Amino acid sequence: MSGGEREFPWWLVAMVVLLGGLAVMIWRDPVYAGLFAVVSRGVLTTIWVTLASFVAASVLGLAIAAAGLSRFRPLRQAAIFYVQLVRGIPIIVILSYTAFVGVPLLVAAYGTVFAPAIEAGLMPAVLTRDVDLVWRAVFALTIGYAAFLAEIFRAGILSVSKGQVEAATALGLGRFQVFRLIVLPQAVPVVLPPLGNDFISMVKDSALVSAIGVADIAYMGKTASSTNFRYFETYNIVAFLYLVMTLGLSLGLGWVERRLRRRYER
Numbered sequence: 001m002s003g004g005e006r007e008f009p010w011w012l013v014a015m016v017v018l019l020g021g022l023a024v025m026i027w028r029d030p031v032y033a034g035l036f037a038v039v040s041r042g043v044l045t046t047i048w049v050t051l052a053s054f055v056a057a058s059v060l061g062l063a064i065a066a067a068g069l070s071r072f073r074p075l076r077q078a079a080i081f082y083v084q085l086v087r088g089i090p091i092i093v094i095l096s097y098t099a100f101v102g103v104p105l106l107v108a109a110y111g112t113v114f115a116p117a118i119e120a121g122l123m124p125a126v127l128t129r130d131v132d133l134v135w136r137a138v139f140a141l142t143i144g145y146a147a148f149l150a151e152i153f154r155a156g157i158l159s160v161s162k163g164q165v166e167a168a169t170a171l172g173l174g175r176f177q178v179f180r181l182i183v184l185p186q187a188v189p190v191v192l193p194p195l196g197n198d199f200i201s202m203v204k205d206s207a208l209v210s211a212i213g214v215a216d217i218a219y220m221g222k223t224a225s226s227t228n229f230r231y232f233e234t235y236n237i238v239a240f241l242y243l244v245m246t247l248g249l250s251l252g253l254g255w256v257e258r259r260l261r262r263r264y265e266r
Contacts, residue, residue: 015243015247018243019240022236022237023240026237026240032236032237035224035233035234035237036237038220039217039220039221039237039241040217040220040237040241041215042216042219042220042221043217045134045214045215045217046203046206046207046217046245047245048134049134049137049138049141049206049209049214049216050202050203050206053137053141053142053202053206054145054198054199054202056146057141057142057144057145057146057149057202060142060143060146060149061145061146061148061149061150061153062149062153064079064082064083064147064150065079065149065150065151065154067079068080068154069154069158083147083150086143086144087147087148089144091140091141091144091205092208092211094144095137095140095144095208095209095211096211096212097140098139098140099140099212100212102139102140103131103136103139104128107126107128107130107131110126111125111126133209133212133213133214134209134214136212137206137209137212137214140209141202141205141206141209145198145202149195152194152195152198155190155191155194156187156188156190156191157183157187159186159187159190160182160183160186160187164182164186165178165182165183168181192253192257193257196249196250196253196254196257199249199253200246200249200250203242203245203249207242210222217238217241217242221234221235221237221238
C-alpha cells in the first residue's frame with residue numbers, strides 16, 4: 001500500500017453482509033424472531049454492567065497508576081502488588097470469588113461493626129441476598145479491569161518525558177496545570193487505543209457474569225436454548241447482538257481516536 005492510499009475495507013463489507021443476513025432471518029423467520037425477543041431482554045443489563053464497570057475501573061485504575069508512580073515506596077509497592085495479583089487471576093474466578101465470598105464477608109463485617117447502630121435503628125440491616133447480583137458483577141469487573149487500565153494509564157503518563165514536566169514546573173506551573181497542559185494532551189493519544197480495546201473486551205467479558213446468574217445476553221441465550229434446544233439459532237442471535245455492539249464500538253472509537261489525534265497534533 002503506497003503513500004497515503006487507504007485499503008478498501010472489504011472486511012467491513014463482509015461483516016455488514018453477515019450481520020444483514022442474520023437481521024433478515026430474525027425479521028422473517030418466526031423461530032429467530034421469537035428467540036430474539038427473549039435474548040434481547042439481556043441487552044440493557046449487558047450495557048449497564050459494562051458501562052458502570054468501565055467507569056469505576058477507570059477511576060480505580062487511574063488511582064492505582066498514580067500510586068504506582070508515587071515517590072512513597074509502600075504505596076508504590078502496594079500498587080504493583082495489586083496489579084500483579086489481579087492480572088494473574090482469571091476474570092471468571094474474580095467474579096465467583098467476589099459474588100459468593102467477598103460480598104458475604106463484607107456484609108458480615110458490616111453487621112458486626114455497626115451492630116449497635118443497626119439494633120438502635122440508626123442504620124439498616126443488610127443481608128447477603130439484599131446485594132443485587134448485578135452490583136456484585138460490577139464490583140468484580142471493576143476489580144479485575146482496574147489492574148489492566150492502571151497499566152495503560154501508567155504507560156500514558158510515562159510517555160511524556162520528564163524534561164517537559166520539569167521545564168513546566170520551572171516556569172511556575174502547578175501540578176494540576178502541568179497535568180492538564182503538558183501531560184494530558186500527550187497522554188490521551190497514547191492511552192485511547194488500548195482503553196478502547198479494553199472497553200470492547202469488557203463488553204465481551206461481561207458475558208461471564210451469566211455464570212453468577214446475572215440476566216445479560218449470554219444468560220438469556222443459555223436459558224432460552226436450555227428450554228427449546230435450538231442451540232444453533234439461539235447462539236446465532238447471541239453472537240449477532242455482541243457483534244453489533246462490538247463492531248459499532250470499534251468503528252466509533254476509531255473515529256474518536258482519529259479526531260482526537262488531529263486535535264492534539266495541531
